[in-house]
Amino acid sequence: MASTGGPGHLRLCINIDHVATIRQARHTDEPDPAAAAVVCEAAGADGITAHLREDRRHFQDADLEAVLRVIRTPFNLEMAVTDEMLAIAERLRPHQVTLVPERRQEVTTEGGLDVTRQPEVLRLALARLAAGGIRTSLFIDPDVVMIEQSKRLGAAAVELHTGRYAQAPADPATLAALRTGARLGRSLGLAVHAGHGLTVRNVGPVAALADVEELNIGHSIVSRAVFVGIEAAVREMRAAMDAAR
Numbered sequence: 559m560a561s562t563g564g565p566g567h568l569r570l571c572i573n574i575d576h577v578a579t580i581r582q583a584r585h586t587d588e589p590d591p592a593a594a595a596v597v598c599e600a601a602g603a604d605g606i607t608a609h610l611r612e613d614r615r616h617f618q619d620a621d622l623e624a625v626l627r628v629i630r631t632p633f634n635l636e637m638a639v640t641d642e643m644l645a646i647a648e649r650l651r652p653h654q655v656t657l658v659p660e661r662r663q664e665v666t667t668e669g670g671l672d673v674t675r676q677p678e679v680l681r682l683a684l685a686r687l688a689a690g691g692i693r694t695s696l697f698i699d700p701d702v703v704m705i706e707q708s709k710r711l712g713a714a715a716v717e718l719h720t721g722r723y724a725q726a727p728a729d730p731a732t733l734a735a736l737r738t739g740a741r742l743g744r745s746l747g748l749a750v751h752a753g754h755g756l757t758v759r760n761v762g763p764v765a766a767l768a769d770v771e772e773l774n775i776g777h778s779i780v781s782r783a784v785f786v787g788i789e790a791a792v793r794e795m796r797a798a799m800d801a802a803r
């Protein structure tokens with residue numbers, strides 16, 4: 559996404575999927591993800607992220623249009639590589655698309671995209687998005703093969719899956735994989751993002767990785783918002799990142 563804080567600024571992009579999850583629990587009109595996005599921006603978010611899933615379990619097509627209408631920061635659309643999603647992205651032209659794997663049975667995105675499978679499908683999808691003026695990112699595990707392949711396929715950025723680190727932050731190998739992966743990605747000319755499972759308690763070591771320029775964080779911020787409100791939850795995350803950088 560466009561840098562909003564100068565060189566070295568680590569962008570915090572808020573994933574608002576679970577604001578929609580709460581609304582979908584009752585199929586009413588509250589809480590409104592677009593209104594939440596605006597509050598996140600007021601609290602200092604550098605961008606807004608959402609995953610339009612094929613089963614529309616949380617974020618809906620109307621949410622996407624509403625959020626794009628009201629936000630002033632860049633929007634990052636997470637989506638599966640399908641014709642339907644590519645057509646939506648081409649029509650609505652978000653600032654950035656992050657391609658993610660998607661399985662209907664999963665509770666959340668469980669692993670990174672295997673970019674060694676169906677490389678021509680991926681290459682074509684990335685080229686279509688780029689031709690539409692959309693910045694492209696691939697959500698992958700912090701793995702040398704996946705990072706090098708992402709570069710070959712023509713992505714502008716990779717988002718390194720931090721799930722393994724989040725599950726075992728005390729295991730030095732999980733952070734080392736992110737550090738090595740981030741360094742490799744940047745040395746190849748890729749922008750490096752990271753996310754999944756990050757909280758105020760575990761974000762520090764990831765925020766301290768100088769090669770990472772953007773974090774995408776959702777569940778822990780929406781969870782914390784139940785107690786302190788979403789504005790305070792965003793500020794707390796920003797403070798935890800800044801304390802580590």
Ligand code: PXP
Nearest residue numbers: 667697753754755774775776777
């Ligand atoms: N990045 C990607 C690609 C994701 O799919 C998700 C979850 O939707 C996140 C980041 C945010 O993860 P979390 O909700 O655990 O912060």
